[in-house]
Amino acid sequence: MKALIYDGPGRKHLGERERPQIKDVGDAIVRVTHTTICGTDLHILKGDVPTCEPGRTLGHEGVGVVEAVGSAVSNFRPGDHVLISCITSCGRCDYCRRGIYSHCVSGGWILGNAIDGTQAEYVRIPHADTSLYPVPAGTDEEALVMLSDILPTGFECGVLNGKVAPGSSVAIVGAGPIGLATLLTAQFYSPSQIIMIDIDANRLAVAERFGATRTINSRSEDAVAEVKSLTDGRGVDTAIEAVGVPATFELCEDLVAPGGVIANIGVHGVKVDLHLERLWSHNITITTRLVDTATTSMLLKTVASGKVDAKKLVTHRFTLDGIMEAYDVFGRAAETQALKVLITP
Numbered sequence: 001m002k003a004l005i006y007d008g009p010g011r012k013h014l015g016e017r018e019r020p021q022i023k024d025v026g027d028a029i030v031r032v033t034h035t036t037i038c039g040t041d042l043h044i045l046k047g048d049v050p051t052c053e054p055g056r057t058l059g060h061e062g063v064g065v066v067e068a069v070g071s072a073v074s075n076f077r078p079g080d081h082v083l084i085s086c087i088t089s090c091g092r093c094d095y096c097r098r099g100i101y102s103h104c105v106s107g108g109w110i111l112g113n114a115i116d117g118t119q120a121e122y123v124r125i126p127h128a129d130t131s132l133y134p135v136p137a138g139t140d141e142e143a144l145v146m147l148s149d150i151l152p153t154g155f156e157c158g159v160l161n162g163k164v165a166p167g168s169s170v171a172i173v174g175a176g177p178i179g180l181a182t183l184l185t186a187q188f189y190s191p192s193q194i195i196m197i198d199i200d201a202n203r204l205a206v207a208e209r210f211g212a213t214r215t216i217n218s219r220s221e222d223a224v225a226e227v228k229s230l231t232d233g234r235g236v237d238t239a240i241e242a243v244g245v246p247a248t249f250e251l252c253e254d255l256v257a258p259g260g261v262i263a264n265i266g267v268h269g270v271k272v273d274l275h276l277e278r279l280w281s282h283n284i285t286i287t288t289r290l291v292d293t294a295t296t297s298m299l300l301k302t303v304a305s306g307k308v309d310a311k312k313l314v315t316h317r318f319t320l321d322g323i324m325e326a327y328d329v330f331g332r333a334a335e336t337q338a339l340k341v342l343i344t345p
């Protein structure tokens with residue numbers, strides 16, 4: 001079968017691989033029908049993720065059809081259409097019992113990282129009963145690819161951790177796929193303001209179409225002054241970091257109102273300054289989280305019913321043969337205006 005293989009920092013190729021086989025009684029083999037590329041795959045290619053070794057098939061998002069199951073799998077049968085979660089969970093360990101699936105002792109984020117992933121014709125999914133979701137009949141399967149990672153990430157790490165509430169004010173720093181997924185799911189709670197901040201004019205225009213009440217280009221405008229003027233000088237109740245660099249986390253420290261929350265989503269590679277000399281008295285909360293995909297079933301219903309139009313995040317389409325070009329287009333998003341690229345083996 002064909003697979004996109006990581007060859008070490010800066011290198012990858014589309015190559016031939018043995019089809020995966022059942023290794024454990026809880027495994028399923030899934031024929032991938034749609035997959036995509038994540039900003040985190042670009043982090044791997046930069047060499048930021050040492051757990052991902054050369055020779056690994058990349059990809060942690062996708063939908064497909066079950067091809068085979070191990071003897072202990074009871075929820076799925078060959079022929080079932082399934083959504084693949086980016087987080088693998090056993091459902092039994094202490095972390096899983098607490099709903100912290102991202103830290104499952106025999107799972108977590110392993111797909112396309114510690115084990116071969118979804119950017120291939122077939123993928124092996126361990127703990128299939130608790131790591132796959134049945135696709136409701138008649139659902140648009142392309143839209144469901146947004147549920148493997150980006151919608152639960154925006155919702156859990158941004159909206160839930162950020163305690164977005166009716167009438168509250170929210171600033172989201174970063175209007176990439178994750179920031180936009182946060183924007184879409186924040187609207188479940190009817191905040192009075194959702195201010196999107198980025199340096200990419202195209203992404204800010206998309207954010208406006210997706211429901212932002214105000215967009216700020218922090219390259220040409222003073223984001224702190226603008227947010228203060230929109231919030232009676234207080235700042236926002238929830239400041240969500242969806243980039244992953246020190247400057248944007250520090251911006252959130254300047255944007256949050258007394259009593260508010262800074263909810264970090266971004267993957268950070270270097271340390272960040274925490275201005276406790278100012279914030280110690282502001283009654284703020286800072287949260288961090290690796291997505292648990294604990295809300296996937298709930299979000300699946302919102303997408304299947306049309307409450308959330310997840311498919312509007314798809315900007316480009318490729319076949320698996322064109323995946324090298326797909327990486328190029330996704331990697332130059334500022335020029336190509338790419339959000340999510342859909343890859344169909």
Ligand SMILES: NC(=O)c1ccc[n+]([C@@H]2O[C@H](COP(=O)([O-])OP(=O)(O)OC[C@H]3O[C@@H](n4cnc5c(N)ncnc54)[C@H](O)[C@@H]3O)[C@@H](O)[C@H]2O)c1
Nearest residue numbers: 039174175176177178198199242243244265266267290291
């Ligand atoms: N916590 C989790 O479980 C989890 C899960 C998935 C992704 N992530 C992380 O979330 C982050 C966002 O992911 P994405 O796929 O949307 O990334 P992305 O790179 O597509 O988007 C980031 C956005 O930030 C903007 N940006 C860059 N520098 C900026 C600055 N100084 N000021 C304002 N905006 C700036 C860019 O223009 C871009 O639109 C990444 O760090 C990713 O690794 C975290």
Ligand SMILES: [Zn+2]
Nearest residue numbers: 038039040149
């Ligand atoms: Zn991802």
Ligand SMILES: [Zn+2]
Nearest residue numbers: 090093096104
């Ligand atoms: Zn577990």
